[in-house]
Amino acid sequence: MEDYNFKKIEAKWQREWQDKGVYEPDLESAEDPYYNLMMFPYPSAEGLHVGNMYAFTGADIYGRFKRMQGFDVFEPIGLDGFGIHSENYAIKIGTHPVDQSKKSEKNFYKQLEMIGNGFAWNEKLETYDPEYYKWTQWLFIKLFENGLAYRKKSPVNWCPSCKTVLADEQVENGKCERCSNEVERKNLEQWFFKITNYADALLDDLEELDWSKNVKIAQSNWIGRSEGALINFNIKDTDESLEVFTTRPDTINGVTYMVLAPEHEVLEKLEGKINNLKEVSSYIEKAKNKSDQQRREEAGEKTGVEVKGLKAINPVNKKELPVWVADYVLSGYGTGAIMAVPSLDERDGEFAEKFNLPIIEEELMDFNEAIEKSGGEKHTNYKLRDWLISRQRYWGPPIPLVFCKKCFENVKKNPENYSKGEVENPGWVAVKEDSLPIKLPYIEDFRPKGKGQSPLASDEKFYKTKCPKCGENATRETDVSDTFLDSSWYYYRYIDKDNKDSFSNEKRVKKWLPVDMYIGGEEHSVLHLLYTRFITKALNDFGFIDFDEPFKKFRAHGLLIKEGTKMSKSKGNVINPDEYIEKFGADVLRTYLMFLAPFEEGGDFRDAGIMGIDRFINRVWKTIEKVNINNGSDIAIETPIKVVGKGPNYEDIGKPRYADENLEKQVHKSIKKVTSDIKKLKYNTAISELMILLSYLEEHKHLNGTSNYKEFVESFLKLLAPFAPHITEELWRNTLGNETSIHKEKWPKHNEELIKESDFELIIQVNGKVRDTVKVSKGINRKDAEKIAKELDGVAKYLDGNNIKKVIFVEDKLINFVI
RNA sequence: GCCCAGGUGGCGGAAUCGGCAGACGCGAUGGACUCAAAAUCCAUUGGUGGUUAACACCGUGAGAGUUCAAGUCUCUCCCUGGGCACCA
Numbered sequence: 018m019e020d021y022n023f024k025k026i027e028a029k030w031q032r033e034w035q036d037k038g039v040y041e042p043d044l045e046s047a048e049d050p051y052y053n054l055m056m057f058p059y060p061s062a063e064g065l066h067v068g069n070m071y072a073f074t075g076a077d078i079y080g081r082f083k084r085m086q087g088f089d090v091f092e093p094i095g096l097d098g099f100g101i102h103s104e105n106y107a108i109k110i111g112t113h114p115v116d117q118s119k120k121s122e123k124n125f126y127k128q129l130e131m132i133g134n135g136f137a138w139n140e141k142l143e144t145y146d147p148e149y150y151k152w153t154q155w156l157f158i159k160l161f162e163n164g165l166a167y168r169k170k171s172p173v174n175w176c177p178s179c180k181t182v183l184a185d186e187q188v189e190n191g192k193c194e195r196c197s198n199e200v201e202r203k204n205l206e207q208w209f210f211k212i213t214n215y216a217d218a219l220l221d222d223l224e225e226l227d228w229s230k231n232v233k234i235a236q237s238n239w240i241g242r243s244e245g246a247l248i249n250f251n252i253k254d255t256d257e258s259l260e261v262f263t264t265r266p267d268t269i270n271g272v273t274y275m276v277l278a279p280e281h282e283v284l285e286k287l288e289g290k291i292n293n294l295k296e297v298s299s300y301i302e303k304a305k306n307k308s309d310q311q312r313r314e315e316a317g318e319k320t321g322v323e324v325k326g327l328k329a330i331n332p333v334n335k336k337e338l339p340v341w342v343a344d345y346v347l348s349g350y351g352t353g354a355i356m357a358v359p360s361l362d363e364r365d366g367e368f369a370e371k372f373n374l375p376i377i378e379e380e381l382m383d384f385n386e387a388i389e390k391s392g393g394e395k396h397t398n399y400k401l402r403d404w405l406i407s408r409q410r411y412w413g414p415p416i417p418l419v420f421c422k423k424c425f426e427n428v429k430k431n432p433e434n435y436s437k438g439e440v441e442n443p444g445w446v447a448v449k450e451d452s453l454p455i456k457l458p459y460i461e462d463f464r465p466k467g468k469g470q471s472p473l474a475s476d477e478k479f480y481k482t483k484c485p486k487c488g489e490n491a492t493r494e495t496d497v498s499d500t501f502l503d504s505s506w507y508y509y510r511y512i513d514k515d516n517k518d519s520f521s522n523e524k525r526v527k528k529w530l531p532v533d534m535y536i537g538g539e540e541h542s543v544l545h546l547l548y549t550r551f552i553t554k555a556l557n558d559f560g561f562i563d564f565d566e567p568f569k570k571f572r573a574h575g576l577l578i579k580e581g582t583k584m585s586k587s588k589g590n591v592i593n594p595d596e597y598i599e600k601f602g603a604d605v606l607r608t609y610l611m612f613l614a615p616f617e618e619g620g621d622f623r624d625a626g627i628m629g630i631d632r633f634i635n636r637v638w639k640t641i642e643k644v645n646i647n648n649g650s651d652i653a654i655e656t657p658i659k660v661v662g663k664g665p666n667y668e669d670i671g672k673p674r675y676a677d678e679n680l681e682k683q684v685h686k687s688i689k690k691v692t693s694d695i696k697k698l699k700y701n702t703a704i705s706e707l708m709i710l711l712s713y714l715e716e717h718k719h720l721n722g723t724s725n726y727k728e729f730v731e732s733f734l735k736l737l738a739p740f741a742p743h744i745t746e747e748l749w750r751n752t753l754g755n756e757t758s759i760h761k762e763k764w765p766k767h768n769e770e771l772i773k774e775s776d777f778e779l780i781i782q783v784n785g786k787v788r789d790t791v792k793v794s795k796g797i798n799r800k801d802a803e804k805i806a807k808e809l810d811g812v813a814k815y816l817d818g819n820n821i822k823k824v825i826f827v828e829d830k831l832i833n834f835v836i
Numbered sequence: 837g838c839c840c841a842g843g844u845g846g847c848g849g850a851a852u853c854g855g856c857a858g859a860c861g862c863g864a865u866g867g868a869c870u871c872a873a874a875a876u877c878c879a880u881u882g883g884u885g886g887u888u889a890a891c892a893c894c895g896u897g898a899g900a901g902u903u904c905a906a907g908u909c910u911c912u913c914c915c916u917g918g919g920c921a922c923c924a
Contacts, residue, residue, distance in 0.1 A: 238920060345922045355924045364922055400923055621848055629861045705860035780856055785905045787856050825904050831855055835904050
């Protein structure tokens with residue numbers, strides 16, 4: 018007998034799996050396709066993070082389970098290496114992103130191989146590969162041509178450290194999602210995608226999705242739909258009016274005053290009528306200079322100035338209302354103006370109190386009547402804003418558009434010659450599809466400049482070009498697109514990554530998509546997971562696909578922490594998976610990670626705890642390595658089994674450890690439990706069950722040599738295979754002598770008949786307290802149960818001399834005497 | 837402030853329907869093996885009282901409630917983690 022040499026064995030099978038293509042489904046003609054996808058990593062950090070490994074292992078177990086259930090599982094892997102995260106890392110360590118990506122790529126793929134996942138390596142892809150981003154650019158053009166991309170000057174998020182603009186989703190608590198620096202507001206002209214066109218669809222379709230609940234809630238909150246009304250308030254003695262959005266038109270009689278956001282355009286238009294213009298202007302100036310961070314900190318402490326000279330008229334009761342400007346009203350939401358009802362709205366109340374405004378209290382009207390009487394209309398408002406897609410950075414796909422002065426004129430004269438996007442953005446012309454990819458040039462000084470332009474703007478050779486439409490001199494867009502565009506469609510590419518003619522071919526899309534199971538981090542609830550849904554809905558509208566949701570099922574894994582605290586470089590408690598693989602092997606690390614806690618809840622990694630799994634895996638080896646397959650005689654399952662072990666009472670010593678169990682029953686129980694646990698991603702309890710089953714196998718090793726025992730061992734190995742793919746393969750092939758991989762075997766099925774118990778422990782309670790238990794046959798009736806229970810000493814002494822008021826009998830469970 | 841998830845031994849965590857709380861693992865203690873240690877194996881391990889017993893009582897963040905019976909259901913409150921945050 019040899020000790021378990023995991024290093025040799027793991028490497029051997031990893032090689033063999035790749036050579037034999039065990040995990041490569043036939044993408045063209047698989048019969049039962051199952052797309053098991055996990056969020057691909059961005060190789061920006063020093064190496065594969067144990068958090069990545071945690072996520073991948075959890076997803077891989079599910080994939081292996083599905084494969085053994087007979088599906089043609091496709092589990093691809095790739096690198097999301099284009100974009101600001103990878104570029105920031107390159108800047109940090111002082112290498113060029115082009116060189117860094119090559120290094121990271123090698124390192125990451127090496128690490129990803131070591132964890133022993135069932136990846137379809139032939140289909141790996143990298144988002145910075147020109148053959149990939151060619152289609153990212155193609156996608157951009159499709160969105161542009163169909164009127165879903167537009168250029169607009171507006172106040173946007175600017176990260177002074179990353180020196181680029183950011184989408185709203187990429188700002189967390191006023192800070193840059195990437196570098197945690199405070200984000201500023203800048204008025205800039207940028208490219209946007211009209212994700213708001215899909216606000217309703219993105220919200221309504223959530224309902225049908227089998228996704229983690231939290232993610233659905235987060236998306237729903239982010240989209241932030243509210244139903245209400247738009248109502249106009251005329252401004253006295255002018256032709257202007259103030260339009261407000263309100264969810265409570267029924268409160269219109271309680272309107273006490275109006276409030277405008279500092280950016281509201283009426284303030285500029287009616288400048289001449291404002292009596293205290295100086296005061297108002299200075300307030301506006303101050304408010305505009307406040308960062309989001311400041312605004313947030315000051316929230317609650319209301320500021321504002323009355324706009325003297327302007328009065329609004331309540332369209333229902335004709336009351337004359339003062340107009341205020343205050344930054345608690347946001348320009349980006351609704352109409353940037355509100356009707357203030359201090360008697361009902363907490364914020365308005367606070368404001369009114371601070372500025373001593375007399376509060377009007379009136380009865381509520383009927384919702385619809387109020388809208389009608391005010392001359393308003395029903396309206397739905399959203400918090401969701403359009404996706405700001407341009408980045409003033411180097412390491413990303415150049416936006417495939419060109420600005421042409423001639424076309425700027427022509428498009429107005431002959432709009433029929435231009436696409437929707439070109440008409441809506443005069444002068445901007447999409448490059449021709451056959452000239453894609455627009456390759457990212459190698460620029461020595463790739464660092465962001467902070468002038469509101471990408472480093473590409475300093476490369477004349479890059480941006481000077483001819484207009485693809487009219488052939489005149491033109492200028493390329495020099496910004497690159499957001500990295501979340503790269504990752505918004507990668508699952509289309511995996512299934513057809515060498516396709517030169519389209520971003521994915523129709524037949525394969527039909528076969529494999531939408532994705533059956535997607536696993537990833539919850540932090541992408543409103544980033545990646547929202548963007549991908551938008552892109553899929555757009556592709557559906559363009560007629561490229563016939564479904565409108567990318568992922569049928571999504572599960573978020575929990576957060577992995579270390580010894581009770583979050584892992585971070587500054588704390589120095591980041592787990593390096595390589596070290597553990599080196600010391601214990603991939604199987605042990607995989608199984609330990611999954612044993613910590615329910616996969617969807619995360620877990621606490623403790624160095625001491627891994628020993629338990631190390632022991633378990635070694636016990637698996639020791640027990641099964643000795644299995645004798647040559648003597649194949651059958652045994653009678655009923656053979657009494659003499660085992661010394663723990664039991665509930667001393668009298669049980671010498672009896673089977675689990676009094677009425679036998680090995681076969683336990684095998685079938687375990688099959689049932691492990692199967693249902695894996696389905697629910699409760700890997701921790703599945704592993705517990707496997708530990709129990711192993712104890713049974715150990716305790717019944719005197720049965721070794723019988724064909725039954727071999728069968729039980731086979732079942733055990735299959736159940737363990739998704740968790741510990743290497744050791745199970747070794748035992749399956751070498752010890753049990755099988756010719757083909759265990760990972761292609763059929764998942765065992767349990768036989769319900771064999772699990773059925775004829776007896777059960779009847780619980781006997783007196784006044785709800787357990788006083789005794791007794792083993793009786795299932796289906797025992799109330800009368801018999803009562804009789805048996807009353808005769809037990811432990812029960813009788815409590816009942817003695819007492820009047821039984823009531824007897825509760827729960828079939829096959831308990832009997833409770835109430836005295 | 838709002839929304840979501842959670843609070844169970846020394847620790848990570850179990851517990852379909854309300855029905856024996858603490859599965860499984862770690863750690864700890866005692867023992868076997870060993871010259872010794874490591875490894876391995878066996879036993880014990882929620883708390884208090886009790887003779888190391890039988891047994892009794894207490895025990896799932898706190899307090900109330902519903903129920904024959906509550907970790908599980910209801911209400912109030914406290915704490916932790918996450919998300920959103922002046923969204924009209």
